[in-house]
Amino acid sequence: MNPSQASTAIDFKAVADRLLPAGSSYDSCLACGLCSSGCPASGLEGMDPRRFIRMAMLGLDAELTSTPWIWTCTQCKRCAQVCPMNIDVSVLVGYARSQWPDERKPSGIVRSCKAQMLSDSTSAMGVSPEDFVEIVEETAEELRRSDDRFAHIAVPIDRKGAFFFINQNSREPAAEPEEMRPLWKVLDHVGADWTYGSSGWAAENFCMFAGDDAAWKAMVEKRVEAVDALGCKVWINTECGHSFYTLWKGVERFGLKPNFDYASLVTYYAQWIREGKLPVNADWNTRGIKFTLQDPCQLVRKSIGDEAADDLRFVAKTLVGEANFVDMQPCRSANYCCGGGGGFLQAGMKELRHAYGKRKFDQIAATEAAYVLTPCHNCHSQMEDLAHHYGGTYRVVHFWTLICLSLGILGPDERKYLGPDLQDVGLPQ
């Protein structure tokens, strides 16, 4: 791509003046480069966050309007986090994305957003409400048949008046339905009053990454309507980062008025452990297997903040044992994005995505952990792919897997993300 292909150049400086809060316009940039130093996308396509600002200040709008770098920036906001002048480059990256014609945007991101528009599911993998209901019911039935302990487990859908509305990432119903079971078991164990919805159930929102505000808004509206229609008090976002952020941010950005609170599943894992409802511990980890933790940007730095990071560590350390937990450096709100966010995984820019993720790979390798825990599907896929690409030996695992493992209720076919070392641990005798 070259500048001449840009149809109409964006006046980035003027847009920044309009979109950024007072006092944090590009005009106040000190050119210190803290943004670029902490950005894993620095150097890709000859760009970095500081260069983005400097180019805007020099009026290189045609070049900025057409640079494919905006699709390698995951909008993780680490640049904004460290900027002494409070400048947020990701806002203008989002704006630039919105100005690309759909046919030139990375097709995978556009396709995922369009799939979400197909039915009331809002599913990026195109799973219809009918299919979702059928897959859930079949999977639940299998579970009831195969394990006496769960012969009467309830997996409610569209149950009016349930306290919790829990969403569901499409990957499980579409590709690995058995991975839904550990979460159901956890909810069953704590006696949660919950339901899925056949409408607005999907936990992904690629419309934000596509820079399509109208579609992003439509998705959030659909989900808010679905939760309100069932009269639920709390919307719990499953182990996924961006689907939480897109609702949390979308409600504010589009001025929506939901009649429910929203929370991350991690917050409730921590609460249920503290309340004694989830009596997990690390007794199973007799071999001292080491675990590290990836803080999803969308959940920690970009929305809930260090409170979520605290909960993540409390849950992780309880599950694996304090001595077996190793943090990455830096972490929490200063954590590096892995490169799975921003639609990068769907953008078809594999080499760039691997280059972006090298920093995360090195960070994980430095911990010498055998497993990375993360409550985010995009982080999960990217870190697995990084291990594969760079020859890492670590595995990436969901929290629900370890919770059920610790409780002794993880089935033998619910262990695809565990290594051979954990295939037999905690199975019924």
Next chain:
Amino acid sequence: MIHDADVLIIGGGVTGCGVLRDLALRGIRAILVDRGDLNSGASGGNHGLLHSGGRYAANDTETAAECRIEGGILERMAPQAIDDCGGLFVAVEGDDTGFVERFGAHCAAAGIDCEPLDVDDLRRLEPAISDRAIAAYAVPDATVDPFRLTIEQVADARRLAESLFLPHTEIVGFDIDGGRVRAARCRDTRTGEAVTIRARQFVNAAGAWSMAVARLAGCDDVRVLWSKGTLVIANTRLTRRVVNRLRLPGDGDILVPGGTVSILGTTSDTIAGLDVIRPTPEEVDRNIEEGRALIPALAHTRFIRAFAGVRPLVLPSGGDGDGRKASRGFTLFDHLDQGLDNFATIAGGKLTTFRLMAERIADLVAARLGNHEPCRTATEPLPALERLSWTEPGHSARAWIAARNPADAILCECEMVPKSTVDAVLESAPGAEPQMPLRAIGVRSRIGKGTCQGSFCAIRVTSHLYDRGTYGGREGLGLMRDFLAERYKGTRPVLWGAQMPQAELAETLHCGLLGLDLIDHHGQDGEPQ
């Protein structure tokens, strides 16, 4: 060291460079010297405004008409250095309405194209202008990059006649014998080395310093009033056009766009000497206080530096006093009545009229040499040299993006100047030399001119110069310190808002990280303060 040339020109400002090229176009080889570098004086310390003449229409019709004619010639001869952005004259509530009414007639008298503008149209054209504007005229003002003008003139003179520019070469005296200057005795201000330049003709185009140079040749006829002007640079371009206050010239009443920035000025204060020329916070305040009546955003805009220049205004014998009232015209001194027949001085004038000044003195010098070629600077376009256009904002950046060469690292992030630009300056810019100082590279590129005012690029460019062997010992550190001290002279008077943390960051880098405060100007260790 001894040099020989047909003509020695003293003063590497826009006029001296203009004389160098004018003579070269007539086939005359000259040597140009400056005690500092190109544009060290008023030629580098001005608005970069190519006056339509409107500014002087009310009280100096002759200068106004000269500006109009010369501005038109420059737009044809050197379009690469000119932004034909247009200009406005705007009066705000409280300004003299009588002056407003007479302005059109004054412009007409000087032949200046001047269109009255409706105030609503004015605010649509330039939203930054105050809603208290009451009258406006559009005039053909333009802006000019004086650095590009001088660099390309010196380069063209080198191409045409192998003429030579010697930086940091100061005149210390003249060898005079039999009513003729035989040689100029000079000193290399960097090395202290003595340099002798023998020539048949000597041209004094030393601007504010022309009186001192004339006196070294025993001439007492040049009398110059020094009028210091301070200007201040905004971090962004606030208006598309030049905006002049529609009133008799005063402080802070012209805002001139310069690529990506705007320059506000100027003050006018008569000074007694040239030892210290630096902008002061008081002068900056005065500019902003006056300027905000016209452009309210000036009250809260970010300024990145201030700078000062000294207008050399020629005093008629017996005249005195006020810099605003002194003529902006120029004077050619042939010094025959001082007993010399091969020494001439050109003084006064304006950036806009430099070409005409150069023509007048070159005519005299050429005739004295028996050369009867006509002046060609009004008809022969100044060649635009792609490799020397690094002073244009965004030029390096665009070239770097187009080249897509990841090995060509960006050294200056603010202005996006890569290694290859610094290398090109070192290899082919006029005045390039071994161990080229950072300041000299800055004059020939955008290095140090951006938001951070050299905080980072000084370190990176110096490192690059060590890497490529330009510097070897400690001299590079001293030259970096000189460069930063010069930048700080400009940032010090604008230390508020975002520029304050910027300066704190710079201090941390330069003193905390590098310990430059312990290096003296010659790269030697100094005593800790």
